[in-house]
Amino acid sequence: MIGRTLGRTLAVAGLALASTALVALPAIAQSEEKTIVGGFDVGPGGFQGNFNPLTATAGFTWLNTYYEPLVTYTADLSRLKGELAGEYTASDDLTTFTFKLADAVWHDGEPFTSADVKYTFDLAMNPESGSIFAARLADVVSVETPDEKTAVVTLKGPNGGFLSTITQLMMLPEHELASKPAAELAQSDWWSTTPVGTGPFKFVQYASDQFVELEAFDDYRDGRPQVDKLINRYFANPAAAVAALRAGEIQFTYAEADDAQSFEDAEGFTVIPGDSFVLNYIGFNHRTELWNDVRVRQAVMHAIDRDTIIETLYNGAAKKAECNYVAPQYVPDDLIDYSYDPEKARTLLAEAGWEEINGGQELPWLTYYNSPQVANIMAAVQAMLADVGVNVAPRVVDVPTYNGIVRGDDVSQFPLVYAGAGNGPNPAQHNINLNSEQVPPNGNNIMHISLPELDTALASAMSEADPSQMDARWQEVCRVVNEQMPWGSMWVASRYGIASDSLEDFVWTPAPGGGPFEMNPEAWDIEP
Incomplete structure (x- = not known):
């Protein structure tokens, strides 16, 4: 039987793609060699x-x-x-x-x-x-x-x-x-x-x-x-x-x-189940003027019924995120609650002048996730955003294509993304995604986020050498992300592996x- 370990995740998620045609595998069926x-x-x-x-x-x-x-x-x-x-x-x-x-x-x-x-x-x-x-x-x-x-x-x-x-x-x-x-x-x-x-x-x-x-x-x-x-x-x-x-x-x-x-x-x-500890987020490309006003970014959050998506499309196997963390030691109590409120979303968009900013254009929404589950999630979010006047069109590409696009200069191809980012056990992992000094090719800040208050909070947390102060420093990062909304923190889902019982100590x-x-x-x- 399997010696299995239930785990948690941290990191930027990728999706494997391959040809369905298969060349001959090494001859293992008749071999006495043990092969997994x-x-x-x-x-x-x-x-x-x-x-x-x-x-x-x-x-x-x-x-x-x-x-x-x-x-x-x-x-x-x-x-x-x-x-x-x-x-x-x-x-x-x-x-x-x-x-x-x-x-x-x-x-x-x-x-x-x-x-x-x-x-x-x-x-x-x-x-x-x-x-x-x-x-x-x-x-x-x-x-x-x-x-x-x-x-x-x-x-x-x-x-x-x-x-x-x-x-x-x-x-x-x-x-x-x-x-x-x-x-x-x-x-x-x-x-x-x-x-x-x-x-x-x-x-x-x-x-x-x-x-x-x-x-x-x-x-x-x-x-x-x-x-x-x-x-x-x-x-x-x-x-x-x-x-x-x-x-x-x-x-x-x-x-x-x-x-x-x-x-x-x-x-x-x-x-083999386990918490993914990968934050799924809606990424706003900060190189476009579409998302310059924080009220637009906050409106997107209020437009999405995350509770219903988690209950119906994840069958409850996900946790809602109000910032870039869900680990309790990094989440303060005084965060803004981005509950589902389409009327508030419309009000925020109107105050920000969304119709003039967007001009009614449909925005490509890029992702590398190609599963039926994610297709359903993105379709649900697409309908919710359309209900408040934000029109998006999901576009699925393979990982190499995605990486090439988001590290390129043609902003029109990705004003918006749906992606994953590591969410534990090390809170410093998000520095490479959110720090203005970590834009490609230096780091993984593919959305070109540049918020001085966030940079200051990250620098303070990264340089803290006193263990008793570290959690508080990362809570401040969470608080700034929650207020400034550099990206839309959605949820952290569970993940699963399946192994044959023929495996031992796996x-x-x-x-x-x-x-x-x-x-x-x-x-x-x-x-x-």
Whole structure:
């Protein structure tokens, strides 16, 4: 049976897309080798064809089977623990972090050393590499290597979110990549043909848009994995993956709520539920004049009957959000209640002069979510907004297309988005989405939000070194988001995985972006 862990999420959500035509998988049916096949890049947290961890915003459930960070979260996302850093310490002022490295080797047999840590940080901070970490690590002053097993990272000021940030920074091999120009790495085929990591499984092959195959790494520091192969199959959507699960073609996949419910009493399967801790939000592109007046943004909130959507379309499996957080320690009591009030929405729009601002135009509403559930949610919101005079047209694209659009300059393509953003366990995660210094290519502030009061609140919270004051600092961020409405905070939904009972000691958490977290894939097993 499955050793399962119920988890929570944090991160920017991605949606896996793939061709339905399938080339021949490795011959595993008649083989004596133990093989686990899953849809690990399906649904939020997945990201089909994602191989370069420096550019990844999702897909860490899979990436973390062959790459590893210095530190990671426990499987319930409650605390940080060492991964490639066997031990780590932080100075009292949160400016110096010392990592004592585990005795690990790369898949090609070379030792993992502090030189690899320094190389990885330097590459991640170099915007020419295409790294999404360039702005996130901008306060790193130096990475020193006093010996092969010690790395010391010094920051220019306190940063309470630093350790959480580097849970997604996968260590990379200097001896493999240093000779390649940083500007060429973003598009290099090395990531999908001959990548080298330190994880329990090593890369074998990628069949374009169809599957990735890994094999057990015999020299893994915690012992050889229990299974011989891991295979990640790509699917067009969660429904296709669920069909493959029912047919016995795979042993695990993410599932939408309705599919998960249908498996509750199904023999041979276990449903793994958990809070997503990903905030779904309506993003206002602040580069357009449409949303300049806060009353327009507040009107959008009052126009949407979130309680009814949660009850009918989520079957109650979601929590309403009044700011960017729902974790109680970050939510103050004095927030504005954006209850459903279409008349108030019309009044706010009239006061702001919406008809003159908008001119009756229909606004494209961009998203990367392609599930039937989200289609129904967006249709419901579309009707509610139309009722108060805000006309939107949902447009669904795949993740690469979405990323290209929202990081581009053609604002007319995305005056409005429906997306997800990490919502815990680290509140500092939202700094990259809301801080005016984190606009692309530096960070993930794709809506180009620039609110001085919000920047001040974020800076205060990020630099707070006194643990007793941290919750209050993040409550102030919540309060400003609630008042200024840089985006429309909607809800945080539950998520589900479904696993075959043939799996043993299998751990999955519906974590933001797929994690990473302590899932110990070397211990996963499958009944013969």
